[in-house]
Amino acid sequence: MRPPLQVALLGGSFNPPHVGHLMAAHYVRATQGVDEVWLMPTFRHPFGKRSEDFEHRVRMCELMCQDASGWMKTSRVESEVGKDGRTVDTLEFLQARHPEHRYSLIIGSDILKDLPHWKDFDRIQQMARVLVLYRAGYPADGTVGPPLAEVSSTEIRERLTRGELPSDLVPARVLAHAREHHLYGL
Numbered sequence: 001m002r003p004p005l006q007v008a009l010l011g012g013s014f015n016p017p018h019v020g021h022l023m024a025a026h027y028v029r030a031t032q033g034v035d036e037v038w039l040m041p042t043f044r045h046p047f048g049k050r051s052e053d054f055e056h057r058v059r060m061c062e063l064m065c066q067d068a069s070g071w072m073k074t075s076r077v078e079s080e081v082g083k084d085g086r087t088v089d090t091l092e093f094l095q096a097r098h099p100e101h102r103y104s105l106i107i108g109s110d111i112l113k114d115l116p117h118w119k120d121f122d123r124i125q126q127m128a129r130v131l132v133l134y135r136a137g138y139p140a141d142g143t144v145g146p147p148l149a150e151v152s153s154t155e156i157r158e159r160l161t162r163g164e165l166p167s168d169l170v171p172a173r174v175l176a177h178a179r180e181h182h183l184y185g186l
């Protein structure tokens with residue numbers, strides 16, 4: 001019998017995806033015994049965060065995944081769960097759909113402050129191994145690995161608003177998609 005597929009989930013707004021996401025995915029794949037990393041763009045953000053259209057964010061994630069050899073994938077699962085975007089519901093849905101997989105959940109250390117407001121984080125920890133990555137600028141206890149890139153989608157959107165093209169922070173194919181579709185006021 002084959003061992004279960006080890007899947008690490010990286011949920012986020014991806015508004016837009018950037019090299020910080022890419023480094024997080026590569027780091028986990030390289031060091032955490034993971035077969036695949038699935039990017040899961042939010043469909044309904046639980047805290048009401050507004051973003052560009054889901055389809056554009058999915059496409060930009062797919063374009064970013066093209067840089068990896070099949071192990072990094074984009075999942076539309078958040079649009080299929082049919083609830084209000086809570087991660088515990090997404091995990092339940094994925095476990096029912098692929099009971100043969102084993103899940104890890106990747107979060108950056110900037111999110112630790114929000115966890116008390118997440119739904120059923122205890123249950124999440126029962127269903128998945130939670131990997132807290134050290135996001136540069138957000139030191140915390142219990143993180144895994146070195147500080148990762150100091151980059152955020154917020155900073156990228158700000159640069160775009162100023163008319164700058166953040167080609168040092170956004171994969172080229174992703175930036176080309178944003179330009180072609182006039183996202184972020186381009």
Ligand SMILES: Nc1ncnc2c1ncn2[C@@H]1O[C@H](COP(=O)(O)OP(=O)(O)OP(=O)(O)O)[C@@H](O)[C@H]1O
Pocket residue numbers: 010011012013014015019020021024106107108109110111133134135136148149150151152153154155
């Ligand atoms: N540079 C980074 N290093 C480590 N983790 C990151 C980094 N950027 C994002 N993450 C993690 O990836 C997940 C999704 O992040 P998200 O898509 O919200 O990006 P963001 O840059 O934080 O966006 P925004 O600035 O719009 O809040 C979160 O768990 C976040 O902590």
Ligand SMILES: O=C(O)c1ccc[n+]([C@@H]2O[C@H](COP(=O)([O-])O)[C@@H](O)[C@H]2O)c1
Pocket residue numbers: 010011012013014040042045046047049085086087088111114117118119
């Ligand atoms: O489950 C929750 O209650 C919950 C509350 C807030 C955020 N999340 C998830 O956290 C991930 C990162 O969100 P964000 O705000 O950094 O884009 C994303 O997958 C969200 O669905 C989950």
